[in-house]
Amino acid sequence: MFATLEAILSLLLPAAVVARTYPTSETTTTLDNLQTAFNGESNAHHRYAAFAKKADEEGYGPVASLFRAASRAEEIHANNHAAVIRMLGAVPKATIEMPNVKTTKENLAAAMEGEIYERDKMYPPFVEEAKASKNSAALKTITYALKTEAEHARLYSQALKNLDAMRGKAMTYYVCTVCGYTVEKLDFLRCLVCGMTKDKYEAVS
Numbered sequence: 001m002f003a004t005l006e007a008i009l010s011l012l013l014p015a016a017v018v019a020r021t022y023p024t025s026e027t028t029t030t031l032d033n034l035q036t037a038f039n040g041e042s043n044a045h046h047r048y049a050a051f052a053k054k055a056d057e058e059g060y061g062p063v064a065s066l067f068r069a070a071s072r073a074e075e076i077h078a079n080n081h082a083a084v085i086r087m088l089g090a091v092p093k094a095t096i097e098m099p100n101v102k103t104t105k106e107n108l109a110a111a112m113e114g115e116i117y118e119r120d121k122m123y124p125p126f127v128e129e130a131k132a133s134k135n136s137a138a139l140k141t142i143t144y145a146l147k148t149e150a151e152h153a154r155l156y157s158q159a160l161k162n163l164d165a166m167r168g169k170a171m172t173y174y175v176c177t178v179c180g181y182t183v184e185k186l187d188f189l190r191c192l193v194c195g196m197t198k199d200k201y202e203a204v205s
């Protein structure tokens with residue numbers, strides 16, 4: 001008679017540890033989604049920092065500020081995803097690729113496409129999966145990122161349309177340190193995405 005390794009471990013270890021060692025198929029899918037999102041956000045964080053440097057070199061100060069603010073937001077998303085990945089008993093993994101830096105106009109277009117992809121294709125099924133597996137921590141961090149990426153897509157689109165006016169000095173954006181939401185003005189009391197008070201916002205220029 002052969003006992004499974006899981007059955008043997010369940011005799012030796014508390015249930016919570018066994019559950020963490022052997023996630024169910026549902027949590028494995030949520031975990032896979034979070035790893036994909038962690039990888040995407042980590043790369044976007046680095047890519048936008050490189051795009052900001054290029055925008056500064058080309059004299060597009062306000063665009064450089066927008067890229068720096070979005071870079072900070074993606075870092076917050078990556079950290080939030082990483083915390084849930086660790087809660088599920090895994091180690092966050094990202095493969096950082098060398099950013100493909102072109103002209104600022106091209107970089108803005110590429111960044112906008114990336115945000116639209118995350119908003120429309122990547123995150124919506126992750127939301128559904130997190131709901132189905134009743135993982136509220138995953139649902140929260142995924143929703144924070146989805147709502148922020150929608151706003152990043154809008155801000156990049158706006159910058160692209162007004163690129164000629166986006167030359168000169170840096171401007172200030174504000175990034176919520178809880179959810180990453182990115183705004184041009186702090187004309188509200190509570191974050192529109194996570195509901196925290198606006199003192200949680202950080203100025204990025």
Ligand SMILES: [Fe+2]
Pocket residue numbers: 044070073074115148149152
């Ligand atoms: Fe974004």
Ligand SMILES: [Fe+2]
Pocket residue numbers: 176177178179180181191192193194195196
């Ligand atoms: Fe927030």
